[in-house]
Amino acid sequence: MKTLVLVWVALLALLAATAASSFVPLGGWNSAINLAISCAKALLVAIFFMHLRHAGALLRLVAVAALLWLGILFGLSSADFGARTISPAPWSLRY
Amino acid sequence: MLYAAAITTFFFVGGAAATLIRLELATPASDLVSAETYNKLFTIHGVIMVWFFLIPSIPAVLGNFLVPLMVGAKDMAFPRLNLASWYLYVLGGIFTVATLLAGGVDTGWTFYTPYSTMFSNGAVLLAVCGVFVVGFSSILTGLNIIVTVHRLRAPGLTWFRLPLFVWANYATSLILLLATPVLAMTLVLVALERFFYVGVFDPSRGGDPLLFQHLFWFYSHPAVYIMVLPAMGVASEIIPCFARRPVFGYRFMAYAILAIASIGFLVWGHHMFVSGQSLYAGLVFSLLSFLVAIPSAIKVFNWTATLYKGSITFSAPMLYALGFVGLFTIGGMTGLFLASIALDVHLTDTYFVIAHFHYIMVGGSVMCYLGGIHFWWPKISGRMYPEGWGRAGALLIFFGFNLTFFPQYLLGWLGMPRRYHEYPPELQLLNVFSSAGAVVLALGYLLPLGYLGWSLFFGRKAPDNPWGATGLEWQTASPPPKHNFRDIPEVHAGPYGYDPAR
Amino acid sequence: MATIPLASAEAGAERARLGMWLFLATEAMFFGPLFFGYVHSRLADSAAFASGSHHMHFWLGTINTAVLLTSSFTMAISVHGKERIRGTLGLTFVLGAAFLLIKGYEYGSEIPEVLAAKGAEQVFYLLYFAMTGLHAIHLLIGLGLVAWLFLSAHGRRAGTPVEIVGLYWHFVDAVWLFLYPMFYLLERYSA
Numbered sequence: 001m002k003t004l005v006l007v008w009v010a011l012l013a014l015l016a017a018t019a020a021s022s023f024v025p026l027g028g029w030n031s032a033i034n035l036a037i038s039c040a041k042a043l044l045v046a047i048f049f050m051h052l053r054h055a056g057a058l059l060r061l062v063a064v065a066a067l068l069w070l071g072i073l074f075g076l077s078s079a080d081f082g083a084r085t086i087s088p089a090p091w092s093l094r095y
Numbered sequence: 096m097l098y099a100a101a102i103t104t105f106f107f108v109g110g111a112a113a114t115l116i117r118l119e120l121a122t123p124a125s126d127l128v129s130a131e132t133y134n135k136l137f138t139i140h141g142v143i144m145v146w147f148f149l150i151p152s153i154p155a156v157l158g159n160f161l162v163p164l165m166v167g168a169k170d171m172a173f174p175r176l177n178l179a180s181w182y183l184y185v186l187g188g189i190f191t192v193a194t195l196l197a198g199g200v201d202t203g204w205t206f207y208t209p210y211s212t213m214f215s216n217g218a219v220l221l222a223v224c225g226v227f228v229v230g231f232s233s234i235l236t237g238l239n240i241i242v243t244v245h246r247l248r249a250p251g252l253t254w255f256r257l258p259l260f261v262w263a264n265y266a267t268s269l270i271l272l273l274a275t276p277v278l279a280m281t282l283v284l285v286a287l288e289r290f291f292y293v294g295v296f297d298p299s300r301g302g303d304p305l306l307f308q309h310l311f312w313f314y315s316h317p318a319v320y321i322m323v324l325p326a327m328g329v330a331s332e333i334i335p336c337f338a339r340r341p342v343f344g345y346r347f348m349a350y351a352i353l354a355i356a357s358i359g360f361l362v363w364g365h366h367m368f369v370s371g372q373s374l375y376a377g378l379v380f381s382l383l384s385f386l387v388a389i390p391s392a393i394k395v396f397n398w399t400a401t402l403y404k405g406s407i408t409f410s411a412p413m414l415y416a417l418g419f420v421g422l423f424t425i426g427g428m429t430g431l432f433l434a435s436i437a438l439d440v441h442l443t444d445t446y447f448v449i450a451h452f453h454y455i456m457v458g459g460s461v462m463c464y465l466g467g468i469h470f471w472w473p474k475i476s477g478r479m480y481p482e483g484w485g486r487a488g489a490l491l492i493f494f495g496f497n498l499t500f501f502p503q504y505l506l507g508w509l510g511m512p513r514r515y516h517e518y519p520p521e522l523q524l525l526n527v528f529s530s531a532g533a534v535v536l537a538l539g540y541l542l543p544l545g546y547l548g549w550s551l552f553f554g555r556k557a558p559d560n561p562w563g564a565t566g567l568e569w570q571t572a573s574p575p576p577k578h579n580f581r582d583i584p585e586v587h588a589g590p591y592g593y594d595p596a597r
Numbered sequence: 598m599a600t601i602p603l604a605s606a607e608a609g610a611e612r613a614r615l616g617m618w619l620f621l622a623t624e625a626m627f628f629g630p631l632f633f634g635y636v637h638s639r640l641a642d643s644a645a646f647a648s649g650s651h652h653m654h655f656w657l658g659t660i661n662t663a664v665l666l667t668s669s670f671t672m673a674i675s676v677h678g679k680e681r682i683r684g685t686l687g688l689t690f691v692l693g694a695a696f697l698l699i700k701g702y703e704y705g706s707e708i709p710e711v712l713a714a715k716g717a718e719q720v721f722y723l724l725y726f727a728m729t730g731l732h733a734i735h736l737l738i739g740l741g742l743v744a745w746l747f748l749s750a751h752g753r754r755a756g757t758p759v760e761i762v763g764l765y766w767h768f769v770d771a772v773w774l775f776l777y778p779m780f781y782l783l784e785r786y787s788a
């Protein structure tokens with residue numbers, strides 16, 4: 001019960017931090033900070049609210065597998081987008 | 096069993112479309128159907144065969160029935176979820192039939208953007224809805240199988256005592272769970288783009304068509320393994336039984352299944368070598384594609400090694416399984432041609448590709464689906480099928496299949512592109528062979544429908560274990576009682592306790 | 598690995614837990630293309646995304662995040678509690694409904710700007726509506742489940758159904774934790 005309250009307070013504090021950070025111009029770091037804080041919040045929710053702390057290896061594996069597979073989707077697709085030569089059509093709005 | 100009926104129906108609808116395609120292609124000119132009708136035919140053939148037949152065939156029909164039996168459980172982990180999954184399948188099917196009634200779609204089963212979102216006049220939204228809904232049906236089936244394998248194994252049934260059929264369906268379910276939702280959401284984006292006229296995938300509106308291709312193939316390459324892994328599982332049950340030998344290298348077979356399932360997620364870019372994808376990414380995808388060949392080859396070698404010094408009975412299921420091994424090997428080897436970028440540039444979108452994936456999907460999955468249906472027919476229906484007819488059917492299908500698709504390798508090598516309803520006259524001879532083969536194949540598929548239907552009513556009553564097979568499913572009555580077993584069995588040994596001497 | 602006999606209640610709970618986690622894994626993959634579409638489209642035209650983000654209601658979004666986090670907190674207390682969990686379940690429902698009402702108000706006020714958008718900004722709005730809309734649909738289902746718990750006998754004491762609905766609720770909350778900075782916080786300093 002006490003941990004739950006602490007987690008809740010921590011979540012709200014992180015929310016305040018992420019909201020405040022967006023008013024400080026830091027270039028690319030703004031997104032990095034936002035992403036890191038979101039991950040931290042999601043981890044807090046998963047570990048304490050969703051009981052991953054007490055869960056068996058199997059449930060943890062399921063949780064990690066989902067993230068790993070999202071990582072595959074993001075990683076290999078970005079491998080293309082990051083390394084592509086772009087030859088836009090004359091009418092393209094892009095680039 | 097509800098599944099079997101629904102899936103058979105769709106198989107014959109999709110097959111009818113295929114027959115029409117081949118009939119049109121019997122002559123170089125366009126005479127039977129118009130270009131638009133032809134486009135709609137191959138689209139509906141692809142959509143139905145992929146999502147309404149191949150993907151659900153073995154996991155939903157045989158898996159739902161056999162996995163609980165093979166792990167010694169009373170039923171699936173969530174029986175009501177199972178029924179829900181069937182209803183979703185039917186709902187998806189209704190959407191697809193509605194698509195047909197609304198005039199069909201002409202985008203190809205791949206729904207490539209921006210054609211599907213901006214230009215096509217077909218009933219794209221309806222078709223997309225159908226695929227979306229049937230996707231959730233597969234996801235629920237997969238979820239059910241995974242929980243069943245994890246939680247409902249009989250006492251003593253450790254992971255490495257599971258039959259390979261269970262391993263294969265387990266790995267397939269993992270793919271269903273991790274890949275299908277990506278396709279579902281991608282199709283939602285296609286629908287939104289088409290409906291609101293906003294271009295996530297359209298370069299002239301700030302989008303990127305390759306984004307669609309990446310998302311689509313992230314699902315659709317692993318989908319090939321959804322179709323072929325369960326087939327491998329079926330072959331791994333039939334071959335040891337009729338060779339009277341334990342599977343050679345059981346553990347490696349299990350590891351190979353898991354390896355194929357996971358490496359299969361890393362190779363989708365080989366469908367995009369000529370799409371404008373980065374050359375470096377193409378290189379990586381090409382290398383990774385070659386890697387899948389390793390566990391696949393392990394499986395082929397182990398099946399052949401299982402046959403070595405066995406006392407082989409050429410029953411109908413065995414003929415199907417052996418046909419599968421041969422056709423899968425040819426399909427897999429030609430896949431290596433396509434995984435090499437330099438060759439693929441020449442062969443992309445030709446009949447070589449068509450022949451390749453039909454060898455894997457029809458020569459692989461359909462052969463084993465039919466083999467499995469024959470092998471477990473006594474268990475499912477409690478009746479024996481007529482063995483002579485069964486063997487004739489298997490041989491006819493094998494012959495018809497090769498006559499249909501082998502000429503297509505040659506046609507593709509000569510440069511005949513896919514998805515055209517006309518072709519130059521010098522290619523007619525091979526096309527006529529192929530079309531003739533399609534007719535033989537169609538007859539071959541009608542044959543089992545006939546005699547299996549007959550045996551349902553007039554077949555000889557089946558004993559509990561007609562093949563002298565090991566495996567828990569043969570230790571209960573044919574057909575199994577309501578809760579599968581009278582007493583929950585206990586397991587003390589691995590799955591393939593065959594002895595060649597007997 | 599010990600196998601659990603079929604009939605016991607704990608075995609049922611184990612099955613349900615694994616089933617729900619697997620389902621949440623597919624849900625994560627379901628959101629995947631949207632998230633990747635966002636990353637890709639934003640990298641292609643970050644200026645359009647920033648200007649789209651400036652049309653969002655910063656305060657409403659922030660308050661809504663706090664509301665949703667608190668609803669997750671009350672849900673966690675319900676799962677944790679033994680008896681008399683109706684109060685916290687009811688509170689969870691109210692907070693979830695409040696989130697949807699605020700979101701609905703935002704949607705309504707954004708329509709004119711959306712219709713005026715062009716090019717990549719349209720893509721921003723499509724992703725915004727698709728992602729927050731899908732999230733809202735999930736929350737709506739969650740509300741239905743919580744209402745069912747509240748009205749049925751499960752609301753009297755914590756048990757497996759409360760725990761399973763809780764898992765789903767927290768997952769939906771966690772998705773929002775990513776959506777919030779993605780849409781509301783882009784280059785706020787220059788707004």
Ligand SMILES: [Cu+2]
Nearest residue numbers: 316363365366
């Ligand atoms: Cu592929």
